[in-house]
Amino acid sequence: MKRFRNITLLVLALLLVVPAMMWGKGDEAARRKSSYIFLEAQNEKSRDQADAYFDLVRYAYELDTTNTTAAFYLGHCLLTMRGANKDRYERALSLIKKHFDAHPDDFYETTFYSDACMMLGHTDEALTALKRLCASNPEKLELQARLAEAYARTGDYARSTATLDTIELHHGQSFQLTSKKINNYVALNDTVQAIAEMRRLLDTAPRNARYNMGMAGVMQQFGKSDSALHYLNVAQEVEPNNGYTYLAKAEYFQEIGDTVAYDQQIYHALTSENLEVESKLGVLVTYIRQQMQNGDSARRAVQLFDVMLSQHPHEADIHQLYCEYLMAHDDYKAAAEQQSYALDINPTDANGWRRLMIIDMMDDNYPAAIRAAERALEYNPDSLDLYSYIAPAYYQMKEYDKALDIYQKALAMTDSADVMTRSDLIGGMGDVYFERGDTVKAFEVYGQALELNPLNAGVMNNYAYFLSLSGLRLDEAERMAATVIKMYPDNATYLDTYAWVLYKKGDTAKALEYIRKAIANDDSPSSDLLEHYGDILERDGQHDEAVKQWKRALELDPDSKTLKSKANQ
Numbered sequence: 052m053k054r055f056r057n058i059t060l061l062v063l064a065l066l067l068v069v070p071a072m073m074w075g076k077g078d079e080a081a082r083r084k085s086s087y088i089f090l091e092a093q094n095e096k097s098r099d100q101a102d103a104y105f106d107l108v109r110y111a112y113e114l115d116t117t118n119t120t121a122a123f124y125l126g127h128c129l130l131t132m133r134g135a136n137k138d139r140y141e142r143a144l145s146l147i148k149k150h151f152d153a154h155p156d157d158f159y160e161t162t163f164y165s166d167a168c169m170m171l172g173h174t175d176e177a178l179t180a181l182k183r184l185c186a187s188n189p190e191k192l193e194l195q196a197r198l199a200e201a202y203a204r205t206g207d208y209a210r211s212t213a214t215l216d217t218i219e220l221h222h223g224q225s226f227q228l229t230s231k232k233i234n235n236y237v238a239l240n241d242t243v244q245a246i247a248e249m250r251r252l253l254d255t256a257p258r259n260a261r262y263n264m265g266m267a268g269v270m271q272q273f274g275k276s277d278s279a280l281h282y283l284n285v286a287q288e289v290e291p292n293n294g295y296t297y298l299a300k301a302e303y304f305q306e307i308g309d310t311v312a313y314d315q316q317i318y319h320a321l322t323s324e325n326l327e328v329e330s331k332l333g334v335l336v337t338y339i340r341q342q343m344q345n346g347d348s349a350r351r352a353v354q355l356f357d358v359m360l361s362q363h364p365h366e367a368d369i370h371q372l373y374c375e376y377l378m379a380h381d382d383y384k385a386a387a388e389q390q391s392y393a394l395d396i397n398p399t400d401a402n403g404w405r406r407l408m409i410i411d412m413m414d415d416n417y418p419a420a421i422r423a424a425e426r427a428l429e430y431n432p433d434s435l436d437l438y439s440y441i442a443p444a445y446y447q448m449k450e451y452d453k454a455l456d457i458y459q460k461a462l463a464m465t466d467s468a469d470v471m472t473r474s475d476l477i478g479g480m481g482d483v484y485f486e487r488g489d490t491v492k493a494f495e496v497y498g499q500a501l502e503l504n505p506l507n508a509g510v511m512n513n514y515a516y517f518l519s520l521s522g523l524r525l526d527e528a529e530r531m532a533a534t535v536i537k538m539y540p541d542n543a544t545y546l547d548t549y550a551w552v553l554y555k556k557g558d559t560a561k562a563l564e565y566i567r568k569a570i571a572n573d574d575s576p577s578s579d580l581l582e583h584y585g586d587i588l589e590r591d592g593q594h595d596e597a598v599k600q601w602k603r604a605l606e607l608d609p610d611s612k613t614l615k616s617k618a619n620q
Contacts, residue, residue, distance in 0.1 A: 078115075085115035092124075105132075112146075123150035123160055130167060140171055151180060156187045165197070174205045192218050199231065208235040224252055226261060233269060242273045260286040264299045276307055294319075294326025298334065318351070322358045328366050331359060339376055352376065367396040371403070374410075383414035401431045408440045417444040435464050435472070442479055451487045455480060474503040478510035485517050493517065508535045508545070516548045519555040528552045536565075543573035547580050554587050562587050578608035585617065594620075 092107035105128050112121040126146030129139050144167055150157070151164045161184045168177035181198045188194055195218050202211035212235045219228050229252045236245035249269045253262045267282035283303055287296040297320035304313040317338050321331055339352050356373045363369055370393035377386035390407045394400060404427030411420035424441045431437060438461040445454035458480045465472050478500040484493035497514040500507060511531040518528040532549040539545050546569035553562035566584050570576055576584075585600035601617040608614060 081115045082118065085111045085118045085121060088114060089118065089121050089124075104128075119150040119153045122146045126150075127163070144168065144171060144173070148176075155180070155183050158184065158188065158191075162194075162197070165201070169201060169204065174201070177201055178205065192221055203231075203235060203238075206238075208239050211235050224255060226252065226265060230265065237272060245269055245273070258285075258289050260290040260293055260296055263289070264296065267299065267303065271303060271306065276303075279303060292323060292325055294321075294323035294330070297323065298326070298330070314351075318355065321355050322362075324362055328363055328368070332368055332372060335359070335372065365396055367393040367400075370396070374406070378410065378413075383410050383416075386410050387414065387416075387419070398426075399430045401427065401434055401437075404431070405436060405440065408437075408444070412440075412444060412447070415447075417448045420444045421448075433464070435461055438464070439476070439479075442476075442483075446479070446483055446486070449486070451483050454483045458483070470503040471507075474500045474507045474510065477503070478507060478513065481510070482513055485513075490517070490521055490523075494523075506534075506538070508538050511535050512545050512548050515552055519548075519552045522555065525552065525556050529556060541572050543569045543576070543580065546572065547583060550587065551583055554583070554590070559587060559590050563591055576603075578604040578611070578614070581607070582614060582617075 088107055088111040092104050092111060095103040095107060108121055108125050108128060112118060112125045115121070123146065126143040126149075129143035129146070144164075147160070147164050147167060150160050155161060161180050165177045165180040165184070168174070168180065178198075178201050181194065181201055185191075185194045185198055195214055199211045199214035199218070202208070202214060212232050215228055215232050215235075219225075222228070229248055232248050233245045236242075236248060246269055249262075249266045253259070253266050256262055263282040263286035267279040267286070270276075270279035270282065280303065283296065283300045286293075287300065290296060297316045301313050301316035301320060304310075304316060317334065320326060321335060321338070335355065338355075356369070356376070359369050360366075360373070370389045374386045374389035374393065377383075377389060387407060387410045390403060390410060394403050394407065397403065404423060407423045408420045408427070411417070411423060421441060421444050424437050424444070427437050428434065438457055442454045442457040442461065445451070445457060458476050462473060462476050465476065467473075477496055481493045481496040481500060484490075484496055494514070494517075497510055497517075500510045501514070504510075512535050515528040515531040515535070518524050529549075529552050532545070532552045535545045536542070536549050546565050550562045550565035550569060553559075553565065566580075566587050569580060570584060573580060581600050581604035585597040585604065588594075588600060589597035598618060598620055601614055605611065605614040605618045
């Protein structure tokens with residue numbers, strides 16, 4: 052906790068050195084001093100100086116423990132500060148109770164005390180405080196609502212319902228009050244009273260769509276499916292363009308297991324124009340997840356997206372969701388298009404730009420990724436993450452000088468104490484130097500990266516792999532690769548590196564064991580991985596199987612002359 056500063060510090064210093072005679076003597080002096088300190092605390096609070104406020108409130112209470120206002124606000128601070136534990140909560144509650152005991156009719160303080168008691172499980176005390184407050188403030192029906200909720204939370208549903216009846220007597224019937232009473236009856240499994248309560252409200256407006264949906268919900272709750280459908284049909288008949296009636300009906304059909312009817316209702320709900328966008332997005336996420344789990348055709352999902360975008364073309368969240376859907380189907384070009392539309396609507400979205408760059412790179416469209424990064428930097432010029440994406444894009448395009456330049460810029464932006472990020476960036480530079488053919492510099496740079504972060508798995512993996520390709524320091528390469536797979540035993544790339552180092556060292560049997568683990572842990576093995584598998588099989592004397600793997604690799608990289616030669620043996 053920071054100490055208070057400036058004028059507050061000066062005030063406290065004066066208070067501590069001014070002779071006691073200026074304040075009076077004994078308890079009276081302490082009370083006056085406490086009151087003055089508490090006023091200073093309020094000043095600090097008005098200036099948003101939370102630390103100084105807390106220290107002053109605590110000091111005010113320490114000076115005069117009979118100051119119940121200081122006790123209340125000290126308890127309030129302890130209860131709401133981060134990292135509080137059970138002991139601190141109980142101490143906070145005891146401080147707040149001091150004020151309640153002295154001033155039980157104070158509206159705000161007693162309300163807060165009741166809520167705190169309820170939160171900490173002291174339900175009887177919460178009810179005592181609320182009942183006292185309700186008695187002294189009979190006109191405040193919001194207190195009655197709190198009391199009804201408190202009764203329900205303690206399982207006293209009868210008193211909760213009676214309190215809701217009191218509110219209804221003053222305010223009249225409402226859907227909210229009726230719903231709360233029905234919840235009480237449902238908790239008691241009182242079918243008759245729950246249905247009667249909803250019927251009483253429905254009788255006031257038999258053609259009200261919301262009331263009919265409410266009645267359908269009650270009927271469904273008690274297993275009366277036919278009656279529930281009747282009221283849903285009425286709601287839809289009354290308001291045929293109300294998307295919420297279709298949602299309610301979709302939930303009904305889902306519960307009874309009619310997937311065809313469920314699908315139809317969801318479609319109508321999502322294509323209705325008066326359903327809120329937020330609700331549509333929530334429904335669409337659930338619907339598409341179900342579609343994907345069931346292996347259904349994507350045609351309906353794409354059609355829904357098209358309809359929703361025609362209705363809400365400027366909703367970035369819909370474009371974003373469509374992008375994620377397309378990515379899940381490996382349609383990166385279309386996904387990038389939808390992400391671009393979302394960014395046109397919200398161009399300052401740094402995460403959106405990063406997502407677009409990743410999509411472009413997954414599509415091997417590195418120039419597009421760099422263009423996206425350049426636009427992103429116009430809106431987020433200090434984003435280190437963006438530079439971290441640009442450099443690898445240049446690396447993939449074999450524009451090594453540009454990649455090194457970006458890495459240097461990123462390093463200049465990185466705090467010297469951020470050794471993890473600096474290690475990653477320097478490790479990336481090592482990759483670039485190796486591809487340029489400067490192995491000496493590459494290995495020197497990898498060493499620098501590992502000095503900063505000795506457990507940088509990515510750097511150790513690449514260092515070990517490139518050492519094996521160069522046929523240098525293979526024992527060191529094996530130690531690094533082994534360390535990495537201990538950290539990440541299921542990572543296909545790291546397993547491949549370890550297998551390749553073992554292959555280079557002549558340990559064919561062990562290399563075969565780990566390359567197979569790599570294949571098993573990769574849903575879509577790369578051409579490099581399959582080529583390595585073929586090479587290890589060939590050395591193991593399994594020529595036909597090796598050719599089979601080389602042919603698989605060639606399908607993924609048909610322009611590789613090396614693979615063509617191997618596959619045609």
